[in-house]
Every structure is written in C-alpha cells, then in structure tokens.
Amino acid sequence: MYSTNDIQLFVLTADLGSLSKAARQLDLVPATASASLKRLELHLNTRLFVRSTRSLRLTPEGTLFLDYSRQALTLLTQGEALLRSDGVAKGHLRLSMPSDVGRNVLLPWLNAFQKAYPQVTLGLQFSDRIIDLFSAPVDVAFRYGKLEDSSLISQPLAASRRVVVASPAYLAQHGTPITPKDLADHNCLLFYLERGLFNNWRFHSGKNPIVIKVRGDRMTDDAAIAREWAISGLGIAYKSWLDVRQDLADGRLVTLMDQYVGEETPLNMVYPDRSSASPVVRALLLFLREKFYALGVPSERNA
Incomplete structure (x- = not known):
C-alpha cells in the first residue's frame, strides 16, 4: 500500500519533471524516492512516467492520476487546517451573485455570517452575468x-419558480391578465440573461408547456431594476419567487395567473471542483441552508 508521502513525491516529480529534483526537495535519497514511485506504480498496476536517460514525462494514466492526487493532497491539507483551527472557519472568500437575490436576500445573511465567523473576510460581486469560475477571480x-456545466460542483440552496408579478397600482390602471396570452396586451418588463433578452416567458398548465413572447418599453441588464420598475407600477415582471418574496408579503407586488406554473429557478451555490470546498465554504453552505430552511424554503435536494 502506498502512503501520502508517495503521492506527494509523485506530484512534485510531475511538477519538476525530475525524480532526483523532487527527492532533493523532499530531503530523500534517490534510492528511497525511486522505491516510493515504484511502490505507487505497483499498487496501481500501471506506469505513471515514461523514463529515459534525459527525460521524464507522464503517461496518459499518470496525467489522469495526477489530477486526483492534487485534489487528495488539497483535501488533506484543508482537513488538517480545519483541525488545527478547532473547526473555526477563516480566510478570504470571493463571491459572485445575481443582483436581486444578492442584495435583498443574501446580503443580510452574509453580514450575519461574518458576525458569526469574525475571521472571515468577503469580497462581493453583484451581477446577472454568468462568470467563468475557472478564469474569474471568484471562489463561489x-x-x-x-446547472449546464457538469464539470462544476453545484450545491442546492433553495427551490424556487418564476412568478408573474405587478403592483396593485398597475393592475388598477391597466387591468389584470388572466392567461399568458393576455400578456400581449400589457407592458412587460424585460432584462437580459446570458443568452440575450429574456422575452420568452415559459409556463406549464398541467403537462402542457406554454411559451409566450412578450414585449415592453423597458429593458435592462440588471434584473433588480426590472423588479423596481414593477414596484413603481410601470409594468409586469416575470421574476424568481425568491427575488420578490418580501415584496409579495408586504403587498408591494401581487402574483398573477397562479394557475399557470412558472419555470423552475432553483438557487445553487457553485464552485469549480470539490477541492474548492474549503472549511469556510462548507460553513457558508451550512449557514445559508439553515437560513433558507428557517424561511420555509426547501433546498432543491429536499424539495
């Protein structure tokens, strides 16, 4: 059976391209380093490197195993750090979130999270644009x-659906649509998503899908503005229930056409890979799930 030290030597050898250099850096004699690598290959029943007198390069199997080895070492390091810190989450975390749910739902909870974990610092980005987590300076x-990108890790936070909403003042002036087709006679408040203008509103009535192309005199790249327009009585919006939950409770907005089911909009916490789930990320995930549960909003996993 191989050891953690064998994995560490393998990763360092791949990074340096030399077994002797890796051995010196780990303060090992060449014979010990060579025996460590052979032990690992014997256990895996495969060659990890192609060796010659002048070069050392990974085999296809070695390249595959290298990714898992890095993740294993990262997780062990994080686990050790968690134990040394007595389970206290700490460090800097860069977060990106949709503008509306970020400001109106998550922001107060993030403030509470930092109060509970004073050794955590947060950097926040509010944007409805889908960022590339592999290149952008964002952790979560x-x-x-x-989730369309299956290479990402997605942790469900809350189940939600889109709802059609308008202010009582708008409805008093323009009337109340009864069916999705009636939206053609109303000013619909539009915003841009990653694929362009969100003007195809989707519903279900039983098992029958309904897609209505709507129009309006206002468009924005910030979905929070569409919500503000709706509150101001300027038109009808199609928003995630989480975004407008408090507006509905306070009577600023009302839902329309409740007999038609809007498209699902579950809220997820997403990060590049499992090695990104540091103690502070895991603490934040648990903290937010408890907050949503207290609201009576189940995660998609439990819905």
Whole structure:
C-alpha cells in the first residue's frame, strides 16, 4: 500500500519533471524516492512516467492520476487546517451573485455570517452575468436554474419558480391578465440573461408547456431594476419567487395567473471542483441552508 508521502513525491516529480529534483526537495535519497514511485506504480498496476536517460514525462494514466492526487493532497491539507483551527472557519472568500437575490436576500445573511465567523473576510460581486469560475477571480458563485456545466460542483440552496408579478397600482390602471396570452396586451418588463433578452416567458398548465413572447418599453441588464420598475407600477415582471418574496408579503407586488406554473429557478451555490470546498465554504453552505430552511424554503435536494 502506498502512503501520502508517495503521492506527494509523485506530484512534485510531475511538477519538476525530475525524480532526483523532487527527492532533493523532499530531503530523500534517490534510492528511497525511486522505491516510493515504484511502490505507487505497483499498487496501481500501471506506469505513471515514461523514463529515459534525459527525460521524464507522464503517461496518459499518470496525467489522469495526477489530477486526483492534487485534489487528495488539497483535501488533506484543508482537513488538517480545519483541525488545527478547532473547526473555526477563516480566510478570504470571493463571491459572485445575481443582483436581486444578492442584495435583498443574501446580503443580510452574509453580514450575519461574518458576525458569526469574525475571521472571515468577503469580497462581493453583484451581477446577472454568468462568470467563468475557472478564469474569474471568484471562489463561489450563486446561480439560478439548472446547472449546464457538469464539470462544476453545484450545491442546492433553495427551490424556487418564476412568478408573474405587478403592483396593485398597475393592475388598477391597466387591468389584470388572466392567461399568458393576455400578456400581449400589457407592458412587460424585460432584462437580459446570458443568452440575450429574456422575452420568452415559459409556463406549464398541467403537462402542457406554454411559451409566450412578450414585449415592453423597458429593458435592462440588471434584473433588480426590472423588479423596481414593477414596484413603481410601470409594468409586469416575470421574476424568481425568491427575488420578490418580501415584496409579495408586504403587498408591494401581487402574483398573477397562479394557475399557470412558472419555470423552475432553483438557487445553487457553485464552485469549480470539490477541492474548492474549503472549511469556510462548507460553513457558508451550512449557514445559508439553515437560513433558507428557517424561511420555509426547501433546498432543491429536499424539495
């Protein structure tokens, strides 16, 4: 059986391209380093490197195993750090989130999270644009909808659906639409998503899908502005229930056409890979799930 030290030597050898250099850096004699690598290859029943007198390069199997080895060492390091810190989450975390749910739902909870974990610092980005987590300076993103990039790790936070909303003042002046087709006679408040203008509103009535292309005199790249327009009585919006939950409770907005089911918009916490789940990320995930549960909003996993 191989040891953690064998994995560490393998990763360092791949990084340096030399077994002897890796051995010197780990303060090992060449014979010990060579025996460590052979022990690992014997256990895996495969060659990890192609060796010659002048070069050392990974085999395809070695390249595959290298990714898992890095993740294993990262997780062990994080686990050791968590034990040394007595389980206290600490460090800097860069977060990206949709503008509306970020400001109106998550922000107060993030403030409470920092109060509970004073050794945590947060950097926040509010944007409805879907960022590339592999290139952007962001550790964790909050995203609505089903995850399309299967290489990312997605942790469900809350189940939600889109709802059609308007202010009582708008309805008093312009009337109340009864069916999705009636939206053609109303000013619909539009915003841009990653694929362009969000003007195809989708519903279900039983098992029958309904898609209505709507129009309006206002468009924005910030979905929070569309919500503000709706509150001001300027038109009808199609928003995630989480975004307008408090507006509905306070009577600033009312839902329309409740017999038609809006499209699902589950809220997820997303990060690049499992090695990104540091103690502070895990603490934040648990903290937010408890907050949503207290609101009576189940995560998608439990919905």
